[in-house]
Amino acid sequence: DIQMTQSPSSLSASVGDRVTITCQASQDISNDLNWYQQKAGKAPKLLISDASTLETGVPSRFSGSGSGTDFTFTISGLQPEDIATYYCQQYDNLSPSLTFGGGTKVELK
Amino acid sequence: EVQLVQSGAEVKKPGTTVKISCKVSGHTFTDYHMHWIQQAPGKGLDWMGLVDPHDGETIYAEKFQDRVTFTADTSTDTAYMELNSLMSDDTAVYYCATVSSGSYVGSFDYWGQGTLVTVSS
DSSP, rough: OOOEEEEEEEEEETTTTTTEEEEEEOOOOTTTTEEEEEEETTTOOEETTTTTEEEETTTEEEEEEETTTTOOOOOOOOGGGGOOEEEEEEETTTTEEEOOOOOEEEOOO | OOOOEEEEOOOOOOTEEEEEEEEEEOOOOHHHHHHOOOOOOOOEEEEEEOOOOOTTEEOOOOOTTTEEEEEETTTHHHHHHEEOOOOOOOEEEHHHHHHEEEESSSEEEOOOOOEEEEEOO
16 A cells, blocks of 8 residues: 655644645655645545646645655645645555545644 | 535444445536545544445445445435444544546545544443
């Protein structure tokens, strides 16, 4: 099974800060990598698919990059409404299977 | 508008079975694989597997394959997840979610609201 290592597990930042989260896959997954936002008590929401495709309606301050084994998720200007836990998720259509990263809790400083 | 509406919270005793439903509206039920995801309190997301409502094919994650059963009722556009031999570690919120691309796996575009299962003696 493909393992996803997400870091950091938590971070504290101020409004307007640039926030970066990374995910590393245990093997090459091309760009089969998605990012989700989960607010307290709610289901996750898809923000970015295929490593870098912003979903419709998602603010442009969110972005994703990477391919192969190393991926980055960025919030370029943290807003109070961005306080949430963020997860990466890889998928493998050959197995088929998928795995989530451990999550990153983003808090306001 | 696509909606996945799950059944309500459950309290179960250890060793028993829970069955959760996920009713789909707004898209053709048989066109998209239905996945189930577990989230223990304060923990991350754990993929349990999927069912293809079109033909009932199931794929289970290794961690759950001995105790979980997924089914789909095309007459009511409802998917079900049954987990047996419940243990305290099964206390969690369970989500149903769909991959709208039509592939087995991909990105989860639509999610149910979650169902809390509490296992306690």
